[in-house]
Amino acid sequence: MxxxxxxxxxxxxxxxxxxxxxxxxxxxxxxxxxxxxxxxxxxxxxxxxxxxxxxxxxxxxxxxxxxxxxxxxxxGIVRGEKDVLITDANIKTVIDKLLSSDVNLKRVFAEGGPELVTKTIEWLGNSSVSTEIIERLRRLDISTIERVNSILGLSQLKKVLEIWRDNKTNPDEDFWQEFFEVNAWTISQVFSAPMVILEDKAYLGGKEISNRGGTIVDFIFKNRLTKNTILVEIKTPMTPIIASEYRGTYSLHGEFTGPVNQLLNYKDELQKSFYTLAHGEATSYSVFNPRCLLVVGSLSNENIRGRKLKVFDLFRNDQRNVDIITYDELFEKVESLIKILEYEN
Incomplete structure (x- = not known):
């Protein structure tokens, strides 16, 4: 050696x-x-x-x-430790030739496949020269940047849709809690407004002297523009909505109506406890007659149609303070968004 x-x-x-x-x-x-x-x-x-x-x-x-x-x-003489990447002497010439030819680039990405694209994006995200990258991106045509952004967004949407298709019958509530924590933007699809998570597993007050009885909601979202809050309760796609038939009509299942009443209680507690929870200080959110959202069940899993669907919709449309959406309805919105983006691209 x-x-x-x-x-x-x-x-x-x-x-x-x-x-x-x-x-x-x-x-x-x-x-x-x-x-x-x-x-x-x-x-x-x-x-x-x-x-x-x-x-x-x-x-x-x-x-x-x-x-x-x-x-x-x-x-020169480098003090301390420094990593130096040794490349071929003509590496810049090789890269310049690649970038100047669509044919060469297509061949490179065809051989590298999706993994090459993934590695490139990961490098861009973790690069220590992000300022230089941003400056170079500014030179690109705005339509090119919009198209790349659209492709990345489309990829994320398809990934979320794939998770849903693989977990349509997943009864694990913790799994879905984590899913919505990571993909909070899906809730924005319900309200057609920019929403962000303010807090998950949020304490809303209501405890007794014995330190029992406090109310905890799954998520508190806030409108990014108005700062007003939205209370969100997450169940699973396997939560039953319709109960058995009685005297010619179907009733609603307790596991469905229970969370509706829960949300109304959460809303009441939050409105009563807001100033106590805020300790009299200015907050980054508001509590002005907050909306409530329940994500629950699946029409397709439970085969809800005909008279069952009528009972469900009559109840849902009669709720003034709680918005109710099933999992398959929510992901139908995601699928529609994918089709729109694919058409534009």
């Missing part, structure tokens, strides 16, 4: 690299370490050693040393 070292040679700056040849041996821990085969200071008269490099090895050594000379020429 040859160990090169960049040095600051004042007498001859061009002679800026020195090095040592070292033999190595693999130890018990499978790690390589230097092995002193022969101490040259102990050579006797007439004794000598010979170090031979094959043509390929010599070429590799000269090529690698050339990189060290280039590093010194560009950076």
């Amino acid at each position: 040859f160990k090169p070292e960049i040095v600051d040679n004042k007498k001859n700056p061009k002679a800026c690299v020195k090095g040592t040849f070292a033999f190595q041996v693999k130890g018990l821990s499978e790690e390589w370490s230097d092995y002193k085969t022969l101490d040259l200071t102990r050579l006797r008269k007439g004794e000598w050693i010979r170090l031979q490099l094959k043509s390929g090895e010599l070429l590799a050594l000269i090529t690698a040393l050339d990189d060290f000379y280039n590093i010194y020429e560009r950076y």
